[in-house]
Amino acid sequence: MTEPTLSCEALTKTYDTAAGPVSALSNVDLEIRDGEFTAIVGPSGSGKTTLLSLLGGLEKPSSGQILVQGEQLQRRYRDLSDYRRRQVGFVFQAYNLVPHLTAIENVMVPMELAGVRRSKRRSLAAELLSSMGIPKERFSHRPLRLSGGEQQRVAIARALANTPPILLADEPTGNLDEATSDQIISLLRDMADLSGLCVVVVTHNRRIAGKADHVVGLNSGRVESDRRAA
Amino acid sequence: MDTVIRAARGALRSSTRTLIVVLVLAVGLSFALTSVALALAAGDELDKIKQTTGVEAALTVNPEQFQDAINAALEEAGGDPSKIDRDAVDSQIEPLTEEHLAAIKALPYVRNAAGTKAQPADLVTPGEEDEEQPDDTGNQVDSGSGPRQGLIGTPPDAILTGTDDADFLTDFAAGGTKQLVDGRLFDASDEGKNVVVIDQNTATTEGLKIGDSITLEAAGLPGDDSSNPRQIEAEIIGIYEDLETGSEGGFALNVSDWYTPLSFVRELQGDSADNSFDSISIVVDSADDLDRLETDLAGIADPDLFSLQTSAAALEQISEPVETMRNTSVVVMIVGLAVVGAIMVLLMALVMRGRLREIGILKAIGAKSRQIVAQFALETVGIAVVAVLIAVPSVLVTNMFLPSLLRPSAEANAQEENGPQSGAPGGGGFRVQTIGGPDVADPVRTEDIEASLNEIDASLGPEVVGAAAAAAIGLGLLGSAVMMVAVLRLRPAEVLRMEA
Numbered sequence: 001m002t003e004p005t006l007s008c009e010a011l012t013k014t015y016d017t018a019a020g021p022v023s024a025l026s027n028v029d030l031e032i033r034d035g036e037f038t039a040i041v042g043p044s045g046s047g048k049t050t051l052l053s054l055l056g057g058l059e060k061p062s063s064g065q066i067l068v069q070g071e072q073l074q075r076r077y078r079d080l081s082d083y084r085r086r087q088v089g090f091v092f093q094a095y096n097l098v099p100h101l102t103a104i105e106n107v108m109v110p111m112e113l114a115g116v117r118r119s120k121r122r123s124l125a126a127e128l129l130s131s132m133g134i135p136k137e138r139f140s141h142r143p144l145r146l147s148g149g150e151q152q153r154v155a156i157a158r159a160l161a162n163t164p165p166i167l168l169a170d171e172p173t174g175n176l177d178e179a180t181s182d183q184i185i186s187l188l189r190d191m192a193d194l195s196g197l198c199v200v201v202v203t204h205n206r207r208i209a210g211k212a213d214h215v216v217g218l219n220s221g222r223v224e225s226d227r228r229a230a
Numbered sequence: 231m232d233t234v235i236r237a238a239r240g241a242l243r244s245s246t247r248t249l250i251v252v253l254v255l256a257v258g259l260s261f262a263l264t265s266v267a268l269a270l271a272a273g274d275e276l277d278k279i280k281q282t283t284g285v286e287a288a289l290t291v292n293p294e295q296f297q298d299a300i301n302a303a304l305e306e307a308g309g310d311p312s313k314i315d316r317d318a319v320d321s322q323i324e325p326l327t328e329e330h331l332a333a334i335k336a337l338p339y340v341r342n343a344a345g346t347k348a349q350p351a352d353l354v355t356p357g358e359e360d361e362e363q364p365d366d367t368g369n370q371v372d373s374g375s376g377p378r379q380g381l382i383g384t385p386p387d388a389i390l391t392g393t394d395d396a397d398f399l400t401d402f403a404a405g406g407t408k409q410l411v412d413g414r415l416f417d418a419s420d421e422g423k424n425v426v427v428i429d430q431n432t433a434t435t436e437g438l439k440i441g442d443s444i445t446l447e448a449a450g451l452p453g454d455d456s457s458n459p460r461q462i463e464a465e466i467i468g469i470y471e472d473l474e475t476g477s478e479g480g481f482a483l484n485v486s487d488w489y490t491p492l493s494f495v496r497e498l499q500g501d502s503a504d505n506s507f508d509s510i511s512i513v514v515d516s517a518d519d520l521d522r523l524e525t526d527l528a529g530i531a532d533p534d535l536f537s538l539q540t541s542a543a544a545l546e547q548i549s550e551p552v553e554t555m556r557n558t559s560v561v562v563m564i565v566g567l568a569v570v571g572a573i574m575v576l577l578m579a580l581v582m583r584g585r586l587r588e589i590g591i592l593k594a595i596g597a598k599s600r601q602i603v604a605q606f607a608l609e610t611v612g613i614a615v616v617a618v619l620i621a622v623p624s625v626l627v628t629n630m631f632l633p634s635l636l637r638p639s640a641e642a643n644a645q646e647e648n649g650p651q652s653g654a655p656g657g658g659g660f661r662v663q664t665i666g667g668p669d670v671a672d673p674v675r676t677e678d679i680e681a682s683l684n685e686i687d688a689s690l691g692p693e694v695v696g697a698a699a700a701a702a703i704g705l706g707l708l709g710s711a712v713m714m715v716a717v718l719r720l721r722p723a724e725v726l727r728m729e730a
Contacts, residue, residue, distance in 0.1 A: 049723075050723075053723035056594075058594060058721075058723040059721065059723050081593070081596050081598045081599075082596070083596075084595065084596040085595070085596025085597075086596070088596075090594050090595065090726075092726050094726070096590070096591045096594070096726055097591075098588055098592075100239055101236075101239065109236075109592070109595060110595045110596060113592075113595065113596050113597050113598075113601060114596070158595065159595075162596075170726075
């Protein structure tokens with residue numbers, strides 16, 4: 001059996017606050033496989049976003065470990081920014097595009113950070129934006145001139161800029177209407193199906209969870225359920 | 231290159247805000263740079279002053295020697311001044327000699343030294359001469375009682391100062407109190423010749439001009455009953471205007487200063503073989519050498535018999551306001567830079583608050599902290615460089631008013647140093663005539679202090695441009711430091727969770 005793309009063992013995260021330590025995650029075990037569309041669901045404060053942040057290397061666990069293709073994350077990547085640049089693409093509820101850069105420039109930034117040649121960057125970014133359904137004339141628009149759906153598509157294009165094997169999305173449809181949400185979810189689903197991308201989505205949306213291959217339910221920082229579609 | 235472009239885009243993201251930041255920095259920097267330029271100029275002026283002021287000294291016969299000799303002779307004469315043996319008095323006084331002069335000239339830091347000798351003299355007009363006959367040198371000698379001998383209460387017409395180096399007549403130097411209006415000063419080629427430089431007042435009153443010959447008679451000191459004063463004819467080679475005449479007001483002795491080669495004074499005193507001086511004028515390389523000079527002179531000339539006057543006080547008087555201006559400029563510069571630095575830090579902190587999300591995004595998509603810091607550092611340095619580029623030519627504007635605000639009052643300084651009256655034009659001061667020595671102890675004039683202060687100007691030299699570059703780098707680093715702290719402390723997961 002092949003190693004899962006991403007897994008975690010006894011993952012625990014405790015935040016130190018003024019009121020004392022707060023446990024956000026406790027002993028979470030999880031396996032995410034290649035080409036799998038995973039939905040992490042649960043009520044607010046259940047630790048969904050914390051789990052995503054840990055899986056994406058945005059934060060370090062208090063204990064336990066994350067394994068990337070069977071290898072311990074922090075042993076493989078001493079600098080987690082390398083992991084975030086090469087292995088992971090992030091999509092956020094609030095899109096988080098750089099406001100003073102145009103749509104295409106936003107997509108080009110990760111490539112620039114990865115050292116892709118300037119001449120190649122623009123064409124790759126244009127290709128990605130087109131594949132996300134962004135009309136060419138919108139490439140030079142700044143985020144504020146794009147609709148919510150368009151901004152999220154640009155954000156997905158940016159997340160895919162360096163062709164990472166893992167895409168992590170935190171409530172990607174939280175700010176979108178139902179129709180646009182469906183389009184975005186279809187897009188993510190297609191990526192998992194067609195590109196073999198490992199997609200992990202944190203969501204409240206039951207309809208998204210319904211389309212997932214793998215659904216992990218969290219409650220109070222613990223895994224309450226972990227089921228895969230037959 | 232991409233980082234540079236991204237930094238430029240970041241800076242231009244809010245062009246109005248950036249413009250305000252740049253202008254505020256430019257104004258602050260302009261003040262700071264003007265102060266830097268002024269401090270540098272004041273430093274240069276101080277160096278210049280040390281090369282030209284405070285380098286003069288004069289070694290003179292201690293007046294106590296005269297007093298002791300006269301007292302002794304008076305006692306010998308049974309208290310009757312008319313019976314004082316003048317030769318006995320002279321023999322009691324240890325003079326300065328050519329040997330002293332040679333030893334002083336041999337000191338390594340002595341730039342130049344020259345002996346001077348003074349003699350009160352009267353101008354003998356043709357009608358006043360009587361029974362003149364040539365002496366063995368061919369000069370006319372008065373054989374009878376002089377027509378205008380110095381009597382008690384009758385001052386001589388002039389004090390004749392003889393020196394073997396006219397360069398020591400510092401009053402004639404540029405900016406001095408005397409200015410040649412006709413003819414020339416004597417030089418080495420005039421040694422042994424009977425030539426004289428007289429004042430314009432006498433020339434006008436007596437109808438004298440260059441090339442005229444006048445007869446000078448050695449005037450006795452008050453109380454001196456010498457009945458056979460010498461008279462020597464001399465050619466007028468120079469006429470000078472006393473620039474201070476008429477400005478002194480109040481009471482002043484009507485005694486002119488005339489100048490001749492040293493040999494002429496000795497001739498008039500009737501002893502051409504004499505090798506003594508009343509004083510030795512000395513110029514050292516730097517004002518810093520005066521202490522050494524004082525120590526070395528103690529081994530050359532007995533300090534009990536000879537006294538040394540230096541121009542150290544003049545140096546202090548003229549350099550103090552310049553130093554004050556330099557120090558004030560440095561304070562303004564430090565305050566200016568501190569204010570600009572504080573503005574920079576505050577502005578960067580404000581910018582930070584508005585751009586936390588951007589930093590978080592960049593971190594989340596894999597930017598290394600140093601890449602983010604580099605972007606913001608370039609942005610900050612860019613703003614600082616533009617501010618400096620505006621501030622450097624702005625120095626020309628701030629230079630129009632800042633130096634006058636920082637410049638201390640020359641008159642106030644002169645009054646503080648010299649007292650409320652002396653030295654200032656129209657002050658009514660009574661300037662004591664120094665016989666034979668340089669005016670090393672004269673008070674510094676307000677105009678001299680003013681001239682030094684006016685020399686200090688904030689010019690756009692390479693030092694200012696260097697200071698500007700340093701300021702730009704410093705401010706950039708300061709701004710970057712704020713960014714660096716923020717970047718290192720920022721947890722992207724928290725920032726990105728916030729609503730846009």
